[in-house]
Amino acid sequence: MESAVVAEGVVKSFGPIRAVEDVTLHVDAGLTYGLLGPSGCGKTTLIRLILGTLRPSKGSVSVWGQPVPSRAVLSETGYMPQDTGLYMELSARENVGFFARLYGCREQDNVDQVLELMELSHRADSPVNTLSGGMQRRVSLACALVHRPRLLLLDEPTVGVDPRLRAAFWSHFHHLNEAGTTIIVSSHVMDEAARCHRLVLMRDGLLLSEGTPDELQRSVGARSLEEAFLIYAEARGG
Amino acid sequence: MDKGRTWAIALRIVRQFRRDPRTLALIVIVPALVLSLVGYLLRSTENSISLAAVDETSTPGPMLTLLERALGQAGWDLRVLSTEEEALAAVDAGDVGGALILKASGSEGTAAPNVRLVLEGSNPQKSQAIRRVVSQVVMFAGLISPAQLPDTSATGEGVSGQVETTYVHGGPQFDTVDFQAPPLIGFFAFFFVFLLTAVSFLRERTGGTLERLMVTPARRAEVVLGYMLGFSVLAVLQAVIILLVALLVLNINYVGNLGIVFLIVITLTIAAVNLGIFLSTFARNELQAIQFIPLVIVPQGLLSGVVWQIESMPRWLQGVAHAMPLTYSNQALRGVMLEAQGLTSGDLLLNFGVLLVFAAFFVLLSSLTLRQRMD
Numbered sequence: 001m002e003s004a005v006v007a008e009g010v011v012k013s014f015g016p017i018r019a020v021e022d023v024t025l026h027v028d029a030g031l032t033y034g035l036l037g038p039s040g041c042g043k044t045t046l047i048r049l050i051l052g053t054l055r056p057s058k059g060s061v062s063v064w065g066q067p068v069p070s071r072a073v074l075s076e077t078g079y080m081p082q083d084t085g086l087y088m089e090l091s092a093r094e095n096v097g098f099f100a101r102l103y104g105c106r107e108q109d110n111v112d113q114v115l116e117l118m119e120l121s122h123r124a125d126s127p128v129n130t131l132s133g134g135m136q137r138r139v140s141l142a143c144a145l146v147h148r149p150r151l152l153l154l155d156e157p158t159v160g161v162d163p164r165l166r167a168a169f170w171s172h173f174h175h176l177n178e179a180g181t182t183i184i185v186s187s188h189v190m191d192e193a194a195r196c197h198r199l200v201l202m203r204d205g206l207l208l209s210e211g212t213p214d215e216l217q218r219s220v221g222a223r224s225l226e227e228a229f230l231i232y233a234e235a236r237g238g
Numbered sequence: 239m240d241k242g243r244t245w246a247i248a249l250r251i252v253r254q255f256r257r258d259p260r261t262l263a264l265i266v267i268v269p270a271l272v273l274s275l276v277g278y279l280l281r282s283t284e285n286s287i288s289l290a291a292v293d294e295t296s297t298p299g300p301m302l303t304l305l306e307r308a309l310g311q312a313g314w315d316l317r318v319l320s321t322e323e324e325a326l327a328a329v330d331a332g333d334v335g336g337a338l339i340l341k342a343s344g345s346e347g348t349a350a351p352n353v354r355l356v357l358e359g360s361n362p363q364k365s366q367a368i369r370r371v372v373s374q375v376v377m378f379a380g381l382i383s384p385a386q387l388p389d390t391s392a393t394g395e396g397v398s399g400q401v402e403t404t405y406v407h408g409g410p411q412f413d414t415v416d417f418q419a420p421p422l423i424g425f426f427a428f429f430f431v432f433l434l435t436a437v438s439f440l441r442e443r444t445g446g447t448l449e450r451l452m453v454t455p456a457r458r459a460e461v462v463l464g465y466m467l468g469f470s471v472l473a474v475l476q477a478v479i480i481l482l483v484a485l486l487v488l489n490i491n492y493v494g495n496l497g498i499v500f501l502i503v504i505t506l507t508i509a510a511v512n513l514g515i516f517l518s519t520f521a522r523n524e525l526q527a528i529q530f531i532p533l534v535i536v537p538q539g540l541l542s543g544v545v546w547q548i549e550s551m552p553r554w555l556q557g558v559a560h561a562m563p564l565t566y567s568n569q570a571l572r573g574v575m576l577e578a579q580g581l582t583s584g585d586l587l588l589n590f591g592v593l594l595v596f597a598a599f600f601v602l603l604s605s606l607t608l609r610q611r612m613d
Contacts, residue, residue, distance in 0.1 A: 051453050075455040085446030087250065089257040094250070101246035102454040127257065143450070 002029040003065075004151055004182040005050055010059035012045055012205075019045040021205040022059070027182060029150075032173055034196030035186040036229065042205040043186035044082060047153050050184065051079055063151060075103060078149035082156050084136050085143075088129040092120050092139045095128060096146050103147035114142045117172070134165050141169070145176075152176065154185040158192065170195050190226045199225075201232055208232040243456045247464025251438070252471050261434065265476050269426040270483040276422065277415045277488040287364055288315035290325040290337040295351045301340060301379045308375050329358050336368045407577040408491070416491045419484045420499075420575040421544045421568035426480060427473045427503045428510045428564055429535050435469060435514030436527045443518070458608045462601065466511050473507040474500060494574035498581065502574070505593050506567045512600035519607040538564040563596040 005027035012020040020042045027033050035043045048054040049061050052069025063073045086095050096111050115124050118138040123131060128139055141157060158166045170192070173183050177197075185196070193199055194213050201208040201216065209216055209232050213225060222228035255262055289309060293302050302318065309316045317334060319325045325337035336357040343352050355372055357365045408416070442448035451461060477500060484490045517534070521527040540546070541555060542564035548556055559565050570589035573579035579586040 053449065053452055071455045071457075074453055077453065079450065079453045081446045081449055083446040085450045087254060087447060088445075089254045090250070094253060098246055098250050099450070099454065102243050102451065102456050104240065104242065104455065 003027065004029045005061070005063050005184070006065075007046075007049070007061045008059050010046075010049055010056045010061060012042075012049060012054060013057045018205050020049065020056075023205075023207045024059075025200060025207065025210065027184060028198075029182050030177055030180050031197040032177055032183040032185060032195070034193050034199045035184065035202060036188070036190070036193050036199050037202035037208075038188055041202045043202060044155055045205075046202070047079075047155050047184065047186060051077065051153060073151075075147070076150045078144035078147065078152045080140050080144040080152075080154045080157050082159070084128075084140050086128045086136060086139055089127055091125045091127055092131065092135075092142070093124040095139055096142045099143040100146045105147045110146050110148065114146045117145070118142045119168075133160055134162055137161055138165070141172075150181060152181055152183045154183065156186055156188070158187065158189065166192075190224070190229070193225050201229055203233050203236065206236060208236055239457070240460060243460040244464040244467060247456075247461060248467035248471070251465065251468025254438070255434075255472060265430045265434070265472060266479050269422070269430075269476060269480050272426075273419065273422055273480060273483050274487055276418060277484075277490075280414045280418060287312075287367060288317065288334045289368060290317045290319050290328045290334040291340075292319050292322055292325045292337065293340045293351075294322065295340055295342040301351070301353070301375065304379055305338065305372070305375045308371055312371065314371075326356060329356050332358060334358070335361075335364045336372075338372060407493075412491050412576070415488055416576065417572070418544070419488065419490045420492075420571035421542070421564075423477055423480050423484070423499070423503065424506055424564060424567040424571050425539060425542075425544055427477055428506050428538070428567070429531075430476065431469050431473050431507050431510035432514045432534065433528075433531065434472070435465065435511045436518040436521065436530060437524055439465075439515050439518040440521055440524065440527050444523070458605050461608065462512065462515070462604060465515065466508050469511045470504050470507050473503055473510075477503045492575040493578040494576075495578075495580060498574045498579075498586070499571060502567055502570050502590065502593070505590070505597055506563065509563050509593070509597040509600050512597070512604035515604035516600060516607050538562045541565070543568045563593060566590075566592045566596070 003026050005025065007023055007025045010020055010023045011018065023042075023046060035046065037043055045054065049056055050063065050068065052061070052074070061068050063070070063077070066073050087098070090098070093111060093115060096114060100106075100111050112121075115121050118141060120135065120138055120142065123135060128136060131139065137157065137160070141154075144152060144154070158169055161169065173185070173195075176183060185192075187193065196213065198210065198212055199216055200210050208229075211219075216232075217223075217225060217228045220228050220231045222231055289305075291302055291305060306316050306318075315334075317328070319328065319337075322339050325334075325339060328334045329337045336355060339354040339356065340351045341354070353372075353376055355369070357368060359365055405412075439448070442451070481496065481499070485492075513534070517530050518527060521530070537558075541548070541551070541559040542562050543559065544564070548559045548565065551559065566589045570579075570586055570593065573583065573586050573589065577583075577585075581587070
């Protein structure tokens with residue numbers, strides 16, 4: 001299977017702090033990978049290293065076989081940051097249209113489609129600061145999807161999102177997988193982890209383990225993913 | 239370079255400001271209001287001076303006649319009183335800005351009287367103006383004898399009828415406001431564009447949109463150019479409003495090409511946008527961005543010749559003034575609007591050239607900070 005992302009021995013330090021410690025990871029195309037771990041464990045840093053907005057202190061990252069940062073790779077990558085990352089005075093349509101044009105795709109065709117997909121059509125022309133928190137998350141996701149990326153990086157997309165919307169997000173993610181999109185999603189919510197094809201457990205910048213949710217649970221004989229996570233964390237001296 | 243991306247960013251900035259009527263009002267109404275006030279105040283201090291005069295010499299010389307004509311020309315008011323006490327009382331009550339008292343000198347036979355000027359003194363600008371006129375009159379009176387004094391009351395000519403005056407630039411209709419308005423156009427453009435860029439770029443960084451922008455395939459040059467373009471629209475809009483206020487409300491006199499005025503304003507905008515992007519990197523929140531005003535804007539407002547003339551500053555301050563972009567835009571704007579300097583004028587090309595160098599330097603600084611974001 002083709003590798004979407006290959007990280008080899010990646011270390012990232014900020015001064016004396018090591019945010020990511022020797023991470024080696026191969027992400028297969030067309031699957032959803034969950035980055036799982038408590039906040040501050042290096043998930044966001046790892047996502048930024050894959051995007052190329054941070055350069056590794058050691059090691060290398062490549063996406064679709066090209067070292068990052070690469071403009072060609074960026075144009076096929078979608079990113080939804082942890083904070084909403086929207087222009088609050090502008091309408092949902094203007095936000096999505098703006099990012100569509102920056103990604104160089106022709107505006108109307110994709111914009112209307114993605115707004116409809118996110119069930120935003122009825123509020124598409126309202127300024128974002130008049131929308132509810134859940135709607136803002138959907139606008140943010142729409143901005144990341146509008147250019148139909150092959151690789152989607154989502155940094156805690158479901159924080160502060162109600163259960164119904166969360167379920168809708170996950171069903172979108174699986175539709176995208178079926179269409180061939182590779183998704184890397186970070187979360188610290190364990191019940192979301194079961195919905196990922198593969199999980200990457202992280203703690204203190206270390207990659208604890210990687211595998212399908214079932215594999216991770218069975219190999220340590222845990223009854224739940226949460227228990228499995230604690231066993232892995234303990235084994236690494238945490 | 240993708241023009242579509244640059245346009246998208248420029249359009250976004252214009253749209254954001256259209257949705258923010260308060261800020262829009264700030265950049266349009268505030269300069270218009272301040273300029274009108276400055277114009278009104280500058281003109282009213284010049285026009286509202288009155289002076290008392292007492293001649294206690296036995297044989298009145300030419301002094302009072304000369305004074306009357308000089309003041310009449312400036313549109314000032316002269317009150318001839320009969321006693322020194324009366325004059326001093328008028329000064330004390332604040333009815334007049336000063337009193338000129340002429341007394342016969344002690345030695346018999348000398349024509350020149352003893353001249354005493356009593357100033358109200360609370361407004362140094364008024365005091366200075368009075369002293370200037372009075373000393374001119376005294377000097378002039380010393381040069382001529384009463385017999386030489388031409389009888390000009392019939393022709394209505396003033397003192398300067400004696401001195402042939404021609405203006406190389408401007409003319410007798412030009413006043414202080416005409417001199418102060420051109421640099422204010424540049425000052426407001428620089429001030430608001432700098433502040434708004436710094437704050438909106440800061441918002442991009444704290445709101446996460448800059449990170450989003452940086453992971454699109456957009457190039458740094460496309461982002462910076464989009465910003466310059468978007469803010470240039472605002473700056474030109476502002477310059478149009480200021481010019482309209484200056485021309486229609488204040489009735490200022492100008493002689494130059496307004497196209498060049500806009501060219502200077504746009505260059506200044508480019509400098510201000512990029513300085514704003516660069517300095518916003520050093521601010522963590524809006525308050526810290528505002529803190530750049532006393533650091534960047536106030537010294538330029540004081541030293542760049544908007545209010546005080548650079549030539550009259552101490553040498554070292556003149557050096558500081560010449561390290562500021564507004565100094566050059568002020569000289570260029572005055573050159574164009576007061577002296578009709580065109581694109582062939584060496585003075586204008588020099589000022590404009592230095593302004594371009596400043597703009598290019600700030601563009602370099604701002605792209606360096608954007609590059610840093612990628613590391």
